[in-house]
Amino acid sequence: MCEECDKSQDGQEQLHRLRHSLAHIMAEAVLELRPNAKLAFGPPVEFGFYYDFDFGGEPLGEADLPEIEKRMELILRKNAPFERGEMPLAEALAWFEERGETYKAEYARELVETGKAGGGSLSFYTSGGFTDMCEGPHLERTGQVPRGCFKLDRISGSYWRGDEKRPMLTRIYALAFASKDELKDYIARRKLAMERDHRKLGDELDLFIQDADVGVGFPLWMPNGTVLRDELEKWAKEEEFLAGFQRVTTPSVARGALYLRSGHLPYYKDSMFPPMLVDENDEYYLRPMNCPHHHKVYAARPRSYRELPLRLAEYGNDFRYEKHGSLSGLLRVRAMTMNDAHIYCTPEQVEEEFHSVIQMYQKYYAHLRLGNFRVRLSLHDPDSDKFVADHEAWDQSETAVRQVLHNLGVAYEEERGEAAFYGPKVDIQIKNLMGREETVSTCQLDFVMAERFDLTYADRDGQRKRPYILHRAPLSTHERMISFLIEFYGGAFPTWMAPVQVRLVPVSADFAPYAAELQERLCGDFFRVETDDSEESFNKKIRNAVTRKIPNVWVVGAKEQEDRTVTWRRYCVKEQVTVAFDKAFDALKDMRAARAMDNFADTALPLG
RNA sequence: GCUGGCGUAGCUCAGUAGGUAGAGCAGCUGACUUGUAAUCAGCAGGUCGGGGGUUCGAUUCCCUUCGCCAGCUCCA
Numbered sequence: 001m002c003e004e005c006d007k008s009q010d011g012q013e014q015l016h017r018l019r020h021s022l023a024h025i026m027a028e029a030v031l032e033l034r035p036n037a038k039l040a041f042g043p044p045v046e047f048g049f050y051y052d053f054d055f056g057g058e059p060l061g062e063a064d065l066p067e068i069e070k071r072m073e074l075i076l077r078k079n080a081p082f083e084r085g086e087m088p089l090a091e092a093l094a095w096f097e098e099r100g101e102t103y104k105a106e107y108a109r110e111l112v113e114t115g116k117a118g119g120g121s122l123s124f125y126t127s128g129g130f131t132d133m134c135e136g137p138h139l140e141r142t143g144q145v146p147r148g149c150f151k152l153d154r155i156s157g158s159y160w161r162g163d164e165k166r167p168m169l170t171r172i173y174a175l176a177f178a179s180k181d182e183l184k185d186y187i188a189r190r191k192l193a194m195e196r197d198h199r200k201l202g203d204e205l206d207l208f209i210q211d212a213d214v215g216v217g218f219p220l221w222m223p224n225g226t227v228l229r230d231e232l233e234k235w236a237k238e239e240e241f242l243a244g245f246q247r248v249t250t251p252s253v254a255r256g257a258l259y260l261r262s263g264h265l266p267y268y269k270d271s272m273f274p275p276m277l278v279d280e281n282d283e284y285y286l287r288p289m290n291c292p293h294h295h296k297v298y299a300a301r302p303r304s305y306r307e308l309p310l311r312l313a314e315y316g317n318d319f320r321y322e323k324h325g326s327l328s329g330l331l332r333v334r335a336m337t338m339n340d341a342h343i344y345c346t347p348e349q350v351e352e353e354f355h356s357v358i359q360m361y362q363k364y365y366a367h368l369r370l371g372n373f374r375v376r377l378s379l380h381d382p383d384s385d386k387f388v389a390d391h392e393a394w395d396q397s398e399t400a401v402r403q404v405l406h407n408l409g410v411a412y413e414e415e416r417g418e419a420a421f422y423g424p425k426v427d428i429q430i431k432n433l434m435g436r437e438e439t440v441s442t443c444q445l446d447f448v449m450a451e452r453f454d455l456t457y458a459d460r461d462g463q464r465k466r467p468y469i470l471h472r473a474p475l476s477t478h479e480r481m482i483s484f485l486i487e488f489y490g491g492a493f494p495t496w497m498a499p500v501q502v503r504l505v506p507v508s509a510d511f512a513p514y515a516a517e518l519q520e521r522l523c524g525d526f527f528r529v530e531t532d533d534s535e536e537s538f539n540k541k542i543r544n545a546v547t548r549k550i551p552n553v554w555v556v557g558a559k560e561q562e563d564r565t566v567t568w569r570r571y572c573v574k575e576q577v578t579v580a581f582d583k584a585f586d587a588l589k590d591m592r593a594a595r596a597m598d599n600f601a602d603t604a605l606p607l608g
Numbered sequence: 609g610c611u612g613g614c615g616u617a618g619c620u621c622a623g624u625a626g627g628u629a630g631a632g633c634a635g636c637u638g639a640c641u642u643g644u645a646a647u648c649a650g651c652a653g654g655u656c657g658g659g660g661g662u663u664c665g666a667u668u669c670c671c672u673u674c675g676c677c678a679g680c681u682c683c684a
Binding site: 050059060061062153154155156157158159162163164168169170171173203204210212216270271289318320322323324325326328332333336338339340427434436438439440441442473476477479480481505507508509510535536537538539540541542543544545546547553555557558559567569576 | 609610611612613619640641642643644645646647657674675676677678679680681682683684
């Protein structure tokens with residue numbers, strides 16, 4: 001239950017004990033308020049701990065948290081020891097039955113049946129008047145809990161054993177750290193992080209909106225946000241061109257027959273919008289992904305091995321009926337645009353193609369300076385019916401993908417049951433500000449669809465053979481990628497992406513003509529420039545430019561006009577420099593051409 | 609979809625123990641013409657998320673619905 005904690009380090013070990021112990025204390029306090037509540041699980045987690053309860057008909061609200069905290073303090077003051085005990089299964093079950101602890105009883109049975117409970121007996125910890133089945137470890141005494149080191153955070157729901165068909169429990173989350181100061185630090189950092197929430201910044205910087213009449217999960221991209229999409233897309237198209245991809249354009253709607261053939265209808269119907277009935281018995285669907293369309297492009301002509309690898313790319317619009325409660329800003333939407341491509345290749349080409357794709361995402365991530373991700377090798381689960389049954393193919397393809405990661409020296413974690421139904425994949429997982437982890441990029445090896453779509457190529461020996469298919473989306477969807485970029489950059493984009501690349505600020509109206517001349521030069525070279533010709537005070541103009549997080553502010557006044565210079569004020573950089581306009585213009589062009597990440601300190605001052 | 613919480617002006621928030629609401633910022637108008645993060649004044653802006661109920665009267669109480677937030681489930 002405690003995988004989240006790294007037990008190898010002493011401090012972590014102690015923190016783990018602390019959180020684990022506090023979970024017991026909290027349960028004891030909660031039981032004082034709700035004696036009939038049933039206990040479920042109460043493990044330590046990344047920033048504290050939680051405990052799940054079934055309150056039956058007498059739920060608890062956030063208003064009750066202070067009372068629980070107060071009772072916890074009283075319990076801690078008693079300085080009771082944590083004492084370990086053991087019970088054989090039968091005795092434990094009787095003990096649970098007496099107390100109506102059905103969840104604990106279920107888990108006890110499972111522990112013994114699966115052999116996880118050593119010697120068939122179960123360990124219990126008692127502190128004061130509270131006893132809980134628990135593996136431990138714990139502190140020695142409740143008095144070892146530092147004063148003020150924890151805080152009950154929030155209440156939410158969770159399913160028993162994570163299964164939506166089983167009872168919904170009430171989860172109380174608490175923050176807990178080794179000291180009061182560390183707790184305060186964490187709370188302060190979390191508050192600061194919230195300032196970078198992409199939904200908040202998206203609104204403040206006019207990047208995107210959502211409208212109830214349009215529908216939830218259907219973001220409307222404002223002009224500023226559309227610049228971000230367009231710049232990413234432009235970059236991707238260049239990279240894909242250089243990597244030998246060809247672009248295709250396919251519709252966002254298709255007949256049901258297409259998804260029956262692909263297998264998406266039986267597998268993913270719940271995640272698709274319901275069909276539109278056109279004529280009799282002719283159903284059309286909004287597409288949840290582009291793959292089947294691309295397969296049809298492949299299938300449209302007889303293919304030769306000479307054409308392979310055939311790489312078809314499209315920034316495709318897709319629609320998924322995500323559950324209402326899982327929608328969140330741009331992070332999880334129902335309409336998205338994906339940096340998609342499918343690579344059709346021979347078995348011999350699989351590793352090299354996969355290798356190149358992973359290198360492409362490494363290039364993107366390094367350039368964008370996204371470092372806070374983990375690589376997941378998503379494997380199938382032989383015990384699940386979610387995956388196509390072909391053990392040999394799974395074996396081969398998983399081995400091939402693992403080999404690619406190994407050859408590239410990529411650090412990764414393997415996870416069972418996370419594969420696509422048609423093959424293994426490599427996923428790039430990023431956590432957002434709230435700690436919610438989502439897949440951004442993915443690269444999948446597909447050994448199924450070529451068969452389903454009867455895709456073939458004529459090989460050197462004249463035989464018709466099945467290609468392998470790689471599905472890849474290194475830049476994810478615009479929606480998800482940009483949500484992470486907004487938060488990671490705090491809304492301060494590098495010049496090449498920035499919605500407004502330069503704002504000209506004349507010191508007074510007298511210098512408007514000079515500013516206009518500069519603006520015309522810059523716009524003529526396709527720079528996104530605007531001049532602040534408002535009648536605000538100069539200070540206010542500077543403030544406005546800064547709060548809009550515009551990367552380059554060029555101030556022009558009397559001396560600039562006379563010397564044909566600009567005073568270049570970079571976003572959040574104190575030093576500024578007055579340079580000849582031509583020189584500044586050239587520097588700007590260089591930054592754009594290199595897609596310089598001038599929103600980072602090391603490249604913040606292009607002129608040294 | 610489920611559990612809990614929250615919806616007052618474009619934004620951030622105040623307020624009403626039931627008697628139809630107020631500030632700052634943003635916007636508009638005017639004055640000021642400014643050298644590095646908020647010049648001053650005036651004006652305008654809200655069926656207090658929507659619908660129903662209780663009441664002489666509802667933004668306030670009740671029901672319902674929509675939206676938002678956190679978590680669970682699910683997923684790019």
